[in-house]
Amino acid sequence: MPDNSDPAVSDYGQSFEHDTEDQPPITTEPLFPWNDFQQSAAFGQEPFAPSETNYSIPQLATFSRAPEAQAPSGHDAWSYGAGQEPMFPHSSSTFRHHEAFHFNHGLPRSVSAHSSIQRPILPLPMRQRPLWTDSTVADTMNEILMSEPQHSQSFPYDAAHQMAPCMYSTSSDRLPSFRPDMRTTQKDFGDDLTADGCETDDENKDGNPPYAKLIYQALMDAPEHKLVLRDIYAWIAQNTDKAKNPMNKGWQNSVRHNLSMNGSFKKVDLVDANNKSKKGYIWVLEPSAVGHGIQSTTRYRPKPGKKHDHTDGADLKRQRAGKRRGKAARRSGRNKSLTRIHYPRFPHYPQSAGQDLALHCPTEPGNQPSPSMDLNSPANLPYYCLPTPPLSTRSPLPEYSSYDYGDNIVCPETQPPDFMLNDASEHDPETGFPSDPRSRRVEDQFFGHGLTCLL
DNA sequence: GGGGTCGTAAACAACT
DNA sequence: GAGTTGTTTACGACCC
Numbered sequence A: 001m002p003d004n005s006d007p008a009v010s011d012y013g014q015s016f017e018h019d020t021e022d023q024p025p026i027t028t029e030p031l032f033p034w035n036d037f038q039q040s041a042a043f044g045q046e047p048f049a050p051s052e053t054n055y056s057i058p059q060l061a062t063f064s065r066a067p068e069a070q071a072p073s074g075h076d077a078w079s080y081g082a083g084q085e086p087m088f089p090h091s092s093s094t095f096r097h098h099e100a101f102h103f104n105h106g107l108p109r110s111v112s113a114h115s116s117i118q119r120p121i122l123p124l125p126m127r128q129r130p131l132w133t134d135s136t137v138a139d140t141m142n143e144i145l146m147s148e149p150q151h152s153q154s155f156p157y158d159a160a161h162q163m164a165p166c167m168y169s170t171s172s173d174r175l176p177s178f179r180p181d182m183r184t185t186q187k188d189f190g191d192d193l194t195a196d197g198c199e200t201d202d203e204n205k206d207g208n209p210p211y212a213k214l215i216y217q218a219l220m221d222a223p224e225h226k227l228v229l230r231d232i233y234a235w236i237a238q239n240t241d242k243a244k245n246p247m248n249k250g251w252q253n254s255v256r257h258n259l260s261m262n263g264s265f266k267k268v269d270l271v272d273a274n275n276k277s278k279k280g281y282i283w284v285l286e287p288s289a290v291g292h293g294i295q296s297t298t299r300y301r302p303k304p305g306k307k308h309d310h311t312d313g314a315d316l317k318r319q320r321a322g323k324r325r326g327k328a329a330r331r332s333g334r335n336k337s338l339t340r341i342h343y344p345r346f347p348h349y350p351q352s353a354g355q356d357l358a359l360h361c362p363t364e365p366g367n368q369p370s371p372s373m374d375l376n377s378p379a380n381l382p383y384y385c386l387p388t389p390p391l392s393t394r395s396p397l398p399e400y401s402s403y404d405y406g407d408n409i410v411c412p413e414t415q416p417p418d419f420m421l422n423d424a425s426e427h428d429p430e431t432g433f434p435s436d437p438r439s440r441r442v443e444d445q446f447f448g449h450g451l452t453c454l455l
Numbered sequence B: 001g002g003g004g005t006c007g008t009a010a011a012c013a014a015c016t
Numbered sequence C: 001g002a003g004t005t006g007t008t009t010a011c012g013a014c015c016c
Helices: A136-145 A209-222 A229-239 A252-261 A287-292 A313-323 A327-333 A437-449
Strands: A053-056 A100-102 A115-121 A168-169 A265-271 A278-285 A338-341 A402-404 A408-412 A449-455
Touching: A053 A408, A209 A229, A209 A252, A209 A278, A229 A252, A229 A278, A265 A449
Parallel strands: none
Antiparallel strands: A053 A100, A115 A449, A168 A338, A265 A278, A402 A408
16 A cells, blocks of 8 residues: 655656665656557457566556557667667556556566656556446546536647547437547647547538548558558548548548648658669658658648748637637537537547557447457457556656646646545446546546656 | 638659 | 549638
8 A cells, every 4th residue: 555645755856765774776767658559459458578677556547568568759769779669567457456566677676665656657658537427427437527616727749649638429319429529739739629539620510530540640640651542541531521422532642631731741762672664652751740740731731822831929819710610610510410529638649649549439329349358358449548648767857847738837746636545435346437437537537647656 | 801720633744 | 444643723710
């Protein structure tokens, strides 16, 4: 049981603190490498090797291991030495607080029994996020959440693959669910964020992000950020509603149009194995786009007879205005039966936007699971990872005092309430998630703000 | 009214 | 020749 009264715990430090002098200093190597958590086939299946280190922390979700470390823009990639993949704490049981579990992330480490780990919780697949089946639960949860002042705040993060948990319900079947935000970076696409974090203005009236962002997402999901046109089609067909009507090829035209017009997408020659005959082109993300997101396709369109640098204040205003284009129209054009339930913003992360959203949103109307789908399988549950600032000696923590993302002042220092650390709540045996909305709130607060624990 | 975003249509060329 | 891929222009809708 962690001792929250330990003054050392109050600091969101990133190093192992050691309180005994007869042992060597503990490395400041990050405990949980930052990773954008591509969903792995091995997710949830590969047990972690027992290690000499046995941590007891309040565990709220299953940890997993990621296939490769991939740092978001502006941060060094994590490295654990040649041939070593970063490993994450893992346990097959979830939401059992204070359960001791093993992990070994590739570094020999001795840890004092009285050492402390203090860091915001790291990218964390929220495996057992419940599938909301009752709008009353969702409404109740929202009431609770919105009554908490700190929930109007948000967590700083700037990386691809952001996902805001937004619940929807329909007037017909009242099945709230989660939809991907598909927001890329706050720098390029986040200036329409609102405090509640649910205003996904990057969506169009069909509920999908714009083509440029879809393509970007597809390429971000692809190895080396490269895809041929056909695969981009496939990704969009799989992950959006664009291809609902197979007879409608207009969306493919739009995809090609965006590929051609957006400077973030470059085509390179595709050659055969002998490097001889040309096999067409493969589309690749510009490095700047990988690092900083993409810009609107429109910005690359030629402006006949006028030169524009798009950098002055008025232009930025116009760009924002354009970004919010048709806001009212989208609202009205959006499926009338779809009711957005406001949910405070915790920019979680999808496991992989390349996965079929139907798998991630089994309860989404129109994305009904197949009869054979095992909804308890990790692959079929919605995944959310925690937002987190970089934790590395090379990528030091950003200052936590205040972040200004436009209208959003970010103060992520809220501590989880004490009672969260006391495992008094009941857990649904099916989902492993606390059955009490109050506990759900706590877990969201927990996930949104960080974890302090002892080992 | 100008300029922004975005989707869409269409013409056209080059390639397979 | 048909289909696919890529480029470019144009336009409407909507925003500030």
